[in-house]
Amino acid sequence: xxxxxxxxxxxxxxxxxxxxxxxxxxxxxxxxxxxxxxxxxxxxxxxxxxxxxxxxxxxxxxxxxxxxxxxxxxxxxxxxxxxxxxxxxxxxxxxxxxxxxxxxxxxxxxxxxxxxxxxxxxxxxxxxxxxxxxxxxxxxxxxxxxxxxxxx
Numbered sequence: 001x002x003x004x005x006x007x008x009x010x011x012x013x014x015x016x017x018x019x020x021x022x023x024x025x026x027x028x029x030x031x032x033x034x035x036x037x038x039x040x041x042x043x044x045x046x047x048x049x050x051x052x053x054x055x056x057x058x059x060x061x062x063x064x065x066x067x068x069x070x071x072x073x074x075x076x077x078x079x080x081x082x083x084x085x086x087x088x089x090x091x092x093x094x095x096x097x098x099x100x101x102x103x104x105x106x107x108x109x110x111x112x113x114x115x116x117x118x119x120x121x122x123x124x125x126x127x128x129x130x131x132x133x134x135x136x137x138x139x140x141x142x143x144x145x146x147x148x149x150x151x152x
Contacts, residue, residue, distance in 0.1 A: 006069070008068035011068050019097065025112055029107070029109065042099045046095075047099075056081055060082075076138055085145065090123070091148045094120060097112075101113045
């Protein structure tokens with residue numbers, strides 16, 4: 001159990017709670033009447049999230065872990081989607097959560113989904129400190145590649 005928290009398990013638990021909040025709030029407090037434009041935007045966000053998740057998972061390969069602390073004997077991944085975004089899996093979760101809330105037209109779920117943005121920013125900053133400890137070249141990578149989107 002101690003190892004779980006040493007690897008960043010508290011971040012994983014908090015992330016799970018936030019995602020469960022988005023899912024449940026959307027179903028419980030679903031809206032309606034705003035037409036297909038909002039639903040279409042939600043579907044687009046869900047598809048974007050899924051595509052980014054697939055690309056990130058493929059690029060990470062054996063380095064994939066739910067924890068922010070890298071695995072032992074991990075490698076710094078800078079190819080594939082990681083050449084454009086440092087944290088594509090966080091981007092994918094944010095996009096999918098926002099999309100889910102929009103599809104259900106749930107304002108409470110949308111608020112919790114929006115809370116994922118500062119949450120993942122904080123989680124990514126912690127992860128980057130661990131990455132710099134493990135991979136000194138990570139500092140240069142951080143200067144070149146944006147955290148969540150190529151343009152922000």
